[in-house]
Amino acid sequence: MTQSNPSLGIRQLLDLQKQAFIAQGPVSAELRVQRLQQVIDMLVECKDALCEAMGEDFGGRPAVFSLANDILGSLSSLKHARDHFRDWMGDSERPSVKPFDMFGATAWVKYQPKGVIGIIGTWNAPLFTLLSPLACAFAAGNRAVLKTSEIAPRTAQVLADAVARRFDPQVLAVVQGGPEVAAEFSGQPWDHLVFTGSTAVGKLIMAAAAKNLVPVTLELGGKSPVLVGNSADVANAAERIAVGKALNSGQLCVAPDVVWVHESRLQALAEAIAARYREMYPTVSGNADMTPVVNERHHARVSAYVNDAKARGVTVVEVGSAAAGVDRRLPLALVIDPPPEAEISRHEIFGPAMVLRSFQDIREAVAAINEGERPLALYYFGSDEAEQNWVLDHSLSGGVSINDVVMHPALEDAPFGGVGASGMGHYHGREGFLEFSHARSVYKAGNHDPRREWGMLPPYNAQFEQMLAQAVTP
Incomplete structure (x- = not known):
């Protein structure tokens, strides 16, 4: 030490x-x-x-x-x-x-x-x-x-x-x-x-x-979810999700972990996230703009999550490719609808990989999120204020960013922290x-104490008992 x-x-x-x-x-x-x-x-x-x-x-x-x-x-x-x-x-x-x-x-x-x-x-x-x-x-x-x-x-x-x-x-x-x-x-x-x-x-x-x-x-931390509502602009959501996930190569406690989107827009969102990420990082190995995974243990951990999904037959979209043994930089892996028992479904990813899941109704996604542990962050994309407020009212997380990700921790005049398993x-x-x-409570008495003259001290009298009884009101 x-x-x-x-x-x-x-x-x-x-x-x-x-x-x-x-x-x-x-x-x-x-x-x-x-x-x-x-x-x-x-x-x-x-x-x-x-x-x-x-x-x-x-x-x-x-x-x-x-x-x-x-x-x-x-x-x-x-x-x-x-x-x-x-x-x-x-x-x-x-x-x-x-x-x-x-x-x-x-x-x-x-x-x-x-x-x-x-x-x-x-x-x-x-x-x-x-x-x-x-x-x-x-x-x-x-x-x-x-x-x-x-x-x-x-x-x-x-x-x-x-x-x-x-x-x-x-x-x-x-x-x-x-x-x-x-x-x-x-x-x-x-x-x-x-x-x-x-x-x-x-x-x-x-x-x-x-x-x-x-x-x-x-x-x-935890598995911070992203909810992409039907009113969201897919291109805008994709860019902000890609940018947020790219920060420190996903090695942030508030990094987007699981992205939920309507089944009809899943492919379009996946393709748009991949395109935006590829624009930032046209190459992987040796790219000085990309943060490597911090050490070999975490590199092996994130790689194992992705490989486990592949072994289960899950569709995995990898944005770029990494040369073996060059450095610890990894391509972004988009894992599409893995089963609940998959390693990447069970653990916080904390690296350059992300789960994409589909829903028919956003309420299904919120219900699934609520079945798990409460995350440090929750993200919602959409212009439907009624839906936005419904999501806020029916979910619980440490903090929330709307129409963006990883931004609310930068609020210096608002509390940052988790709830439940996220802290x-x-x-x-x-x-x-x-x-x-x-926070120390302080009471300072006045100059006159009326308790004795009001019969509030022993021996108690009937007048004091009656005064107490009258104070008991709904």
């Missing part, structure tokens, strides 16, 4: 930060701005080194994608938090207890930092999944320890070095290591724990956190600030 201060272990970092948090007391708005700005300045200063590291970790990830997704995505979260948290941190006045409010009793909710936040990031967005939640954690006045992904070790090291140069480990630190370190990390008594990753690992994280009653934010809790905006704050 290594970290931004290698002489300190995980528990030592946590204890150090907790002690400093308690000793400091209230965290001023000025200090919160300073911490957020330090992270912003760090990213600006190290952007080239971080993009280069992400490219190396993926074996050729385009620098423009790393810059757009991880650098600018993180900066957007940090700057929004920096510029708006003052509007979120003030006390919230609340009605006091009747009838004592008539005698000057008041009440309010005070939002206080929880303390020390543990944040476990993932490899597909190795900066964004750490620094976007950190933005809300710092805005709320907390300190934090970041656990980087071992699948992106070069990025982890560049980040750890950059944090060590700019931050006291009492405020922010970075821990590196594999699954055993992640297990140790998740078993600590954090004041809040954030994890981004698979549902299977998320269950382990939550079980470990439960031993210390640590509240968790889990961002987990719990959220960050971004005021909701993210609240996620990492303790």
Whole structure:
């Protein structure tokens, strides 16, 4: 295990930060701005080194994608938090207890930092999944320890070095290591724990956190569906689906996974998606604009899903072809109506493959989606507002994009997170600030207490009993 201060272990970092948090007391708005700005300045200063590291970790990830997704995505979260948290941190006045409010009793909710936040990031967005939640954690006045992904070790090291140069480990630190370190990390008594990753690992994280009653934010993913209504423009839907799936070669937690369309338009949609994807990537192997699958294990996993479908006789449309052994870039595989027992039907794909399914009525598709686990994202294409609203009312997902895909996570002033198997809790905006704050109710008594003169204290009298009985109303 290594970290931004290698002489300190995980528990030592946590204890150090907790002690400093308690000793400091209230965290001023000025200090919160300073911490957020330090992270912003760090990213600006190290952007080239971080993009280069992400490219190396993926074996050729385009620098423009790393810059757009991880650098600018993180900066957007940090700057929004920096510029708006003052509007979120003030006390919230609340009605006091009747009838004592008539005698000057008041009440309010005070939002206080929880303390020390543990944040476990993932490899597909190795900066964004750490620094976007950190933005809300710092805005709320907390300190934090970041656990980087071992699948992106070069990025982890560049980040750890950059944090060590700019931050006291009492405020922010970075821990590196594999699954055993992640297990140790998740078993600590954090004041809040954030994890981004698979549902299977998320269950382990939550079980470990439960031993210390640590509240968790889990961002987990799932098989995010796309519903193409009959009123949708097929060419427009195809282009946006192709573009969304191309991002990071489908290695995004909100990547479109299963596309539903009326049976009469299935072939046209498949052909249009393939055509749009081929325009972006006329070649596969060695294409510097295409992100490789991150490592051999995930390359083999995605390939196995596609090969399993082929072995079952399922129609598979592959957009382009990859030369064996050249690199880990894969063509986009469109898998048409695979059976439920197919591997690609049962698992989140998280790579350059996508399932296309047909329906006769969109209600059939929604029913099928509702039978499965709730996804992190749901997408609807169409101009029929009645149908759009029906879909929204009869489905549940972490978030929704309409007439586009993978866009709602970019909403900095709206919560991002999952529901059910796709996660719990959220960050971004005021909701993210609240996620990492303790909402502390405060009651302040007035100058006069009427309870004794009103017979509200023992020995009780008949008048008080009658007053209580009269208060019981529908």
